[in-house]
Amino acid sequence: MIPPYLEQLEEQVRCAAASRQYEEIGRLAAAFAESVRAYTQTLPAGDARAGDAMRRLVDLLSWSLVMVQGGRAACSAELRRVRTANRYSRRDGPPARTAGINLDA
């Protein structure tokens, strides 16, 4: 068990990861870790709750990492979709001639 305020912070980290708020994840995770660190310092030495809190922290970081990697994979998939998309059907007509396009890609 961890205090409610830590659970609230954990929930915020999970929301940011689930909604792909990449810029928020790092900041919230750091805030959660700092809070866990401060919480464990208030506990007496050998208190099992310190270990539980640390485990929750590491578990949350692992879970967030998986979520962000999944989001990144989805983003890459979107690019691949663009690559394979053929939004304009080829028209009948004379053979294509070389075109000059400045794409600046």
Added chain:
Amino acid sequence: MASSTSSVPSSSSSTSLYNPSPTFSGTSTFSSSFQQVLTKAVQEASLPMQEMQNDVNSLTSQQSALTQIESSFQTLSSDVQSISSNASGTPASSVSDPTAISATTTSSALPGTYSIQVDTMGSYSTAMSAAGSPAITDPSSQNISSASSYTLAVDGTDTTITPVGSSLEDLASAINSSSAGVQATIVNVGPNNAMDYRLVITSTSLAADSIQLSAGSTPLLSTVSTGAPATYSVNGSSTVLQTNSPTVTLSPGVTVNLLATSTQPVTVTVTQDYSALQSALSQFATDYNSAVTAVDGQIGLNAGPLSGDSIVYTMSNVLQSMAQYASGSGSLSTLNDLGLSLSDTGTMSFDASTFSALNMSDLAQFFGSATTGGFIQAATNALSSVDDTNTGDLATEYNTLQTQITQQNQEISDEQARIGDMESNLESQLSQADAAIATLQSQKTYYADLFQAEFPSTSTT
């Protein structure tokens, strides 16, 4: 090569288990592949633009072909106009004695035969300055008078002459620049070793004009010769005509120049010349073949970019309608009767001998005009239906292509902007994801290690 890094503060002097909050930075191990994916995605997304650009190139090629064909049709229209303007021939003249007279004609000249006998050529009145004392040996610095202004009287009409300088040359130049109607020259009447320059003034009309140049009240000239009008008679008339000019209007549009007297009447014959029409017809055949070649280049195997376009057949029909024109009446009914014949391959040729053998009086009915019918109207209407710069089929088609090109270019421009936006957005998303992954990886490693150190008997995920 991108790599996963972390920056974790080293242990401080504090004995606390936990260090101050660590900071994480760097790039994830996914970054190297990320840029490749992104680049490929944008390249692939540009493929539709390639297709659109191909369309633009195709449309531009069609426009170019249209322009080329339009040029050949406009040349043909010009040929038809040339035929029209020369259809009735152009007046031409000939004279029986070119040493006595020359003749010129304009379009208003009527065909016919005239005769003119030049009795006298007439002459111009001439006056010359008196001998100077001393004689003028250098007309560029000396003069016949020191006056700055002179009065030139020609046949009773006075003109004030004010030379720009004081030399005899300045005086002659001022006279020639005036409107007195005379010609001033400087003549040396002395031997080479004793130059004696005089001012000579000659009238410009064949008449007994009196000429005098005065400096104040002092006359400076004496008459050398008194002129007389030329005399001639026309068409055997006993009436002797006089003229003050060697150029005589013999008839409306017929002018003769008197060159010498003649003992016999000189005959001037004015006829209609059809050589210009012959040239125009020959040029029409040449340009017709060029137009056919241009149109045929868009038909069949290896056809040009207009292949399959209905305008090709429209143009082909126009050419055929001209070549196969039939008047339906008159002794001349087809172009073939004029010497313009089509070969079995559709090539038009012009036979000058056939044309020369025609009765030219029949041409007017066959050709007609752009407004009264005949070949000219039929050809003009047919050609203007395709090559009129505003309403012709060629212009319409050209403008349609231009509209499509403009639209395609706009689509390309829009697509370029869309791809650019997509690229920026995806770059931003993936960069943020990479940064977050790097941070989380570092945090996880750091806290997992910390957890292991603090709770060695417990494992984490």
